[in-house]
Amino acid sequence: MSSQYPWPAMRGIAYGGDYTPEQWPRETWLEDVALMREAGVNLVSVGIFSWALLETSEGVFDFAWLDELLDLLHDHGIAVDLGTPTASPPAWFFAGHPDARVVTRDGTVMGFGARGMASHSSAAYRVAIVRIASALAERYAEHPAVVLWHVHNEYGVPVGEDYSDQSAAAFRTWLREKYATLDALNAAWGTTFWGQRYGEWDHVGVPAAAPSVVNPSQRLDFARFTDHQLRQCFIAERDAIRAHASQPITTNFMANQSWTTDMWAWAREVDIVSDDHYLWAADPEGEIGLAIAADLSRSVGGGKPWILMEHSTSAVNWQPRNIAKRPGEMARNSVTHLARGADAILFFQWRASRFGAEKFHSAMIPHAGTESRVWREVVALGAALDRLDEIRGSRVVADVAILWDFESFWAQDLEWRPSVDVSHAERIRAYYERLWRDGITVDFALPGQDLSAYKLVIAPAQYMLSAADAANLDRYVAGGGTLVVSFFSAIVDENDAVHPGGFVAPLRDTLGLVVEEFLPLREGSQCRLRWSHDGATATLAGDAWQEDLVLSGAEIVATYVDGPGAAKAAVTRHRRGDGAGWYVSTRLDAEGLGILMSAVYADAGVAPAGHPDGVEVVVRRGEHADYVVAINHGDDAATIAATGVELLSGQPVEGSIDVAGGGVAVIRTDEGGGR
Ligand code: GAL
Numbered sequence: 250m251s252s253q254y255p256w257p258a259m260r261g262i263a264y265g266g267d268y269t270p271e272q273w274p275r276e277t278w279l280e281d282v283a284l285m286r287e288a289g290v291n292l293v294s295v296g297i298f299s300w301a302l303l304e305t306s307e308g309v310f311d312f313a314w315l316d317e318l319l320d321l322l323h324d325h326g327i328a329v330d331l332g333t334p335t336a337s338p339p340a341w342f343f344a345g346h347p348d349a350r351v352v353t354r355d356g357t358v359m360g361f362g363a364r365g366m367a368s369h370s371s372a373a374y375r376v377a378i379v380r381i382a383s384a385l386a387e388r389y390a391e392h393p394a395v396v397l398w399h400v401h402n403e404y405g406v407p408v409g410e411d412y413s414d415q416s417a418a419a420f421r422t423w424l425r426e427k428y429a430t431l432d433a434l435n436a437a438w439g440t441t442f443w444g445q446r447y448g449e450w451d452h453v454g455v456p457a458a459a460p461s462v463v464n465p466s467q468r469l470d471f472a473r474f475t476d477h478q479l480r481q482c483f484i485a486e487r488d489a490i491r492a493h494a495s496q497p498i499t500t501n502f503m504a505n506q507s508w509t510t511d512m513w514a515w516a517r518e519v520d521i522v523s524d525d526h527y528l529w530a531a532d533p534e535g536e537i538g539l540a541i542a543a544d545l546s547r548s549v550g551g552g553k554p555w556i557l558m559e560h561s562t563s564a565v566n567w568q569p570r571n572i573a574k575r576p577g578e579m580a581r582n583s584v585t586h587l588a589r590g591a592d593a594i595l596f597f598q599w600r601a602s603r604f605g606a607e608k609f610h611s612a613m614i615p616h617a618g619t620e621s622r623v624w625r626e627v628v629a630l631g632a633a634l635d636r637l638d639e640i641r642g643s644r645v646v647a648d649v650a651i652l653w654d655f656e657s658f659w660a661q662d663l664e665w666r667p668s669v670d671v672s673h674a675e676r677i678r679a680y681y682e683r684l685w686r687d688g689i690t691v692d693f694a695l696p697g698q699d700l701s702a703y704k705l706v707i708a709p710a711q712y713m714l715s716a717a718d719a720a721n722l723d724r725y726v727a728g729g730g731t732l733v734v735s736f737f738s739a740i741v742d743e744n745d746a747v748h749p750g751g752f753v754a755p756l757r758d759t760l761g762l763v764v765e766e767f768l769p770l771r772e773g774s775q776c777r778l779r780w781s782h783d784g785a786t787a788t789l790a791g792d793a794w795q796e797d798l799v800l801s802g803a804e805i806v807a808t809y810v811d812g813p814g815a816a817k818a819a820v821t822r823h824r825r826g827d828g829a830g831w832y833v834s835t836r837l838d839a840e841g842l843g844i845l846m847s848a849v850y851a852d853a854g855v856a857p858a859g860h861p862d863g864v865e866v867v868v869r870r871g872e873h874a875d876y877v878v879a880i881n882h883g884d885d886a887a888t889i890a891a892t893g894v895e896l897l898s899g900q901p902v903e904g905s906i907d908v909a910g911g912g913v914a915v916i917r918t919d920e921g922g923g924r
Contacts, residue, residue, distance in 0.1 A: 255497040255520045256554070256592065257396035259291060259328045261638035263593035264631050266613055267559065268293035270318055271302055272602055278318070281600065282325040284614065288624075289631025292328045293599060294558070295319075296385070297402050298364065300334035304381055306341050312388055323394035330595075331395045333385060333486055335378040336402035337364040346373040352413040355458045363606070365408040366401070369478035370419035375485055382486040383493070390494035398498040399558070400486045403525060404479045405509030410471070412455045416478075420455055423474045437744045438466040465663045465745045472659040476511050484518060499523040501558040502549075504542035505674075508662070511655040512549045513695055522550035525559035525597070528582070530572035536865070536882055537682050539582060543589035545653060548693040552644055554592035557583075562596055562623050563611035571609070576622060577911040580630050581880050584913040587637065588867035588878035590645045594634060636896050637915055643871035645690060648855055650703045651681060653693040657713035660745045661737075668769035670793035671737050673710030676836070680709040680735070683842045687850075688858025690867055700725045705853035711738040713745065719755030726759050727826030731853035733845075734760060736794055736834045737767075752796075753832075760830040761803030761823030768795040768813040776812035776835065778819045782848050789844060791835035795819070798834060806831075806848070820845065822852070861887040864908065877916045884910040893918040 257263065265285070270278050285293070295318065296303070305311050322329055343350060343361050349371035351359040359365065367374035382400070389395050428434040431447055440446045445464060447453050456463040456471050487498050497520035502512050504524045516522050524546040528535035546555045562579050564571040574582075583594045601612035613627045658673050684691050692703070696718040700706050706725060711734070714722075719739060726732045739753045748754045752764035770776065770793055778789040789807060795814035800821065807820035814834075823830045829852055837845060850857060860866050863883035869876040876896075879889045886907045895902050896915045908914045 256642070257292070257328065257330075257497060257521075259396050261291070262587070262634045262641055263292040263328075263556065263595065264288075264634050265290040265292040265327070265599070266294070266596035267297060267598040268295050269298070269598060269600070269602065270295070271299055271314065272604075273600065277600075278321060282321060282327065284619065285327055285599070286325060288613065288628045289635055290327060290599075290613075292330055292396070292593065292595065293322065294330040294332055294399050294595065296334055297332035297399065298334055298337045299332075300337060300381060301339035301341075303334065303385070304339065307345060307377075308380070310384055315389075319389065319392050319394045323392070327394070328396040329392075329394040330397040330399045331385065331389055332399040333378070333382045333401060333490070335381065335400075335482075335486060336366055338367055338374070338377065342367070342373075342377055346371065348413070348415065349374050350413070351408050351411045352416070354410065354412055354456075356412070359408070363407070366482070368411045368413050368415055369408075369475070369482050370411060370413070370416045372415070375482065378482060379485050379489045382489040386490040386493035395494075395496055397496055397521075398490050398494065399523075400483055400490070400498060400500040403501055403503055403507070404483060404515075405507050406503065409479065409509035410475050412457050417455045419478060420471065420474050421450055421453055423477065424453060424470065425450065427470070438464055438470075439744070439746060440464070462664045465660070468663055469656075469660050469745050472509075473656065475509065476514070479510060480515060480518065483515070487518065497521050499556065499558075501525050502546065504545045505538065506542070508655065508658055512545065513655070516549035516551075521556055522546055522553070523556035523558040523593075526557065526586070527559075527561060527565050528574075530564070530568050530570055536581070536585060536880075537678070537685050539585055540589060540685055540865070541678065541681055543586050543591065544691055545693045547590035547645060548653075552590070552692070554590055554642060554644075556593040556595065557586045557591040558593075558595050559597040560586070560595075561611050562613055562627060563615070564609075565611070566607055566609040573611070576626070579623075579626055580633065581882065581911065581913060583630055583634075584878060584915070585865060585880050587634075587640065588645075588865070588869065588880065590869070592641045594630070633897055636899075639896075639917070640869055640871070640876050640915070643869040643876060645867060646870055647690045647692040648703060649684060649689055649705045649707070650692045650694040650700060651677060652696050652706065652708045652711050653677065654695055654711060654713070656743075657711055660741065661710065661712040663745070667737075667767045668794060670769070670772070670836070673712070676709035676735055679839070679842060680707050680733075683839070683846050685865070686862070687846070688860045688866055689855060697721050700730060701728060703730065704855050705731045705733070705849065707733045707735075708738050709735045713741050713743065714739040714755060715743045716755050719759070722756065723759040723825070726828040726830050729827035731829050731831070731849065732759065733831040733833065733849055736796055736836070756830070757801065759823070759825055760821070760832045761825070762798050762800045762818075762821060762832060764796045764834070765799050766797040768797060770794060770812060774812075776814075777810040778807040778835070778841070779810050780807040780820070780844060782806045782822075783851075787844055789841035790838045791819075791841060792838070793836040794834070796834040798832070803830075803832065809835075860889060863887070864889065875918045875920060877918055879906075879908050879914045879916075881908040881910060881912050886910055889914070891916040891918055892920075
């Protein structure tokens with residue numbers, strides 16, 4: 250990612266969504282642009298699924314409709330994020346290249362009639378994506394409407410892994426580059442186990458379904474290979490566009506809703522991070538998952554403003570129960586993304602499709618038309634964002650980081666782990682949620698990056714930890730940092746092999762302990778811990794997991810009362826250099842995490858914000874002022890301390906402001922800025 254932040258050449262906060270006029274007659278286009286102006290829409294994404302309409306047969310292009318569309322949008326002052334349609338190749342492509350179809354792990358060859366790219370390793374697909382991306386870029390590089398390029402759609406879904414013959418050949422090439430010799434591959438994969446030793450490169454294959462559990466090191470490398478191949482497809486298109494066009498180029502990520510791509514690596518390849526986020530309807534506090542996605546999007550981009558490329562005005566159509574958003578919820582969601590660093594609020598999609606698989610998905614113009622709650626809220630949100638223009642470019646600053654490492658998640662998710670109850674997503678959410686409730690803003694970070702700016706670093710799930718990354722965490726603590734490590738971390742190296750010296754050995758000096766044995770609990774069984782720290786005592790509850798710890802310097806903060814670890818250490822703190830390493834060997838419940846984290850905050854010098862329950866407050870720091878963004882998820886009005894001007898109402902704020910139940914407020918404060 251370039252250091253100069255190449256925000257699209259347009260005013261203010263971007264507002265709009267995916268636009269699919271190819272599904273509608275011309276008279277609707279005219280109505281659309283008029284309604285876009287009414288709603289304050291200033292950016293739409295077009296062409297994302299239009300390959301069959303733009304290239305009607307191999308090498309035969311029809312740009313007439315897109316010419317007309319871009320001119321129409323430009324004439325109405327609406328900028329364009331121009332998509333490349335490569336997430337959905339046309340029927341003619343698959344008919345001409347049947348071997349480009351994706352093969353699943355169990356050998357099923359994917360058919361046509363849905364969407365989904367071809368094999369990431371198909372030579373024919375690579376040629377075809379470069380041809381269409383080049384043709385689009387050549388034609389529209391200078392079009393005044395185009396301010397941004399949107400390559401593909403959500404790499405990794407619905408097509409990620411491919412077990413086809415061309416993928417197997419490409420996997421071998423990738424492995425030869427990584428390992429150089431078969432001996433090195435055999436050693437890294439531990440192929441002496443179950444007699445898997447390879448004597449010929451040609452015998453190395455993709456980890457297709459097999460009689461039992463396939464070598465986890467091979468599967469981990471296959472996950473890395475898949476991510477790499479998908480990224481090469483992106484890079485091929487990006488470079489084809491860049492040969493003609495100078496606008497910034499992005500591709501829409503899926504933050505915490507897809508695990509197939511390593512967002513940290515992808516963020517280095519795009520000019521601007523963009524993300525799609527959909528609330529998980531079954532989660533009554535979906536706003537917490539939303540905040541995780543937003544913080545992750547900001548973090549992978551190094552803190553720069555990012556684009557919320559898609560979210561929904563109301564219900565989606567692909568969950569078991571698609572819950573409509575309640576009045577005000579769309580605005581709260583949008584302002585939360587903005588608070589956490591987004592400078593663009595876009596939706597899937599502008600106008601609800603009458604036909605096709607997504608006809609029950611909400612849109613900015615629902616099937617009910619403009620005489621609807623959703624439309625009125627869309628218009629109101631456009632007006633609100635217009636008042637928040639000056640926030641653009643300001644930054645979010647966090648004192649606390651949570652480690653988020655996709656490669657570790659890929660490894661942890663493989664089969665035959667000690668307990669199905671151990672989940673990285675669950676633990677990250679649990680710790681994040683505690684900080685969210687305490688009003689503490691969080692960045693996500695990699696274990697190997699410079700962490701010295703953070704007062705507190707939490708590792709809720711760092712199953713895989715290389716020796717180098719462990720040394721980095723140790724330096725962080727010795728230099729004065731406070732580190733919290735949760736159980737089932739620092740277990741394996743980058744090949745999914747257990748560390749010499751046993752579990753947690755690379756962090757032995759940092760934490761003052763190792764783990765002798767895992768003690769997973771039976772389904773549903775709970776355990777109690779006796780907490781005793783800084784003169785305070787309490788009984789805490791955990792479940793799922795205990796460990797048998799061997800201490801080498803750590804002080805005991807909590808002891809197991811019952812369970813297989815009864816009377817042994819459960820939570821510890823170790824002084825290391827100028828800092829401290831905390832270790833938590835069970836799955837504490839929310840209350841227990843509250844007690845733990847209060848002690849950790851005190852140790853790290855981090856202060857909870859003390860906002861009323863259910864009120865989310867995040868500060869964006871501008872050059873001249875701080876912006877306090879408050880989102881009230883509760884039903885009752887809540888009071889927030891601030892002084893300055895509330896930008897949505899234009900009213901002065903003297904000392905405090907009441908934020909209505911379900912409402913939002915954005916205060917430009919008299920303090921801050923320029924730091
Ligand atoms: C996204 C996708 C969109 C649309 C949306 C529906 O994942 O990028 O094209 O399908 O989901 O929620």
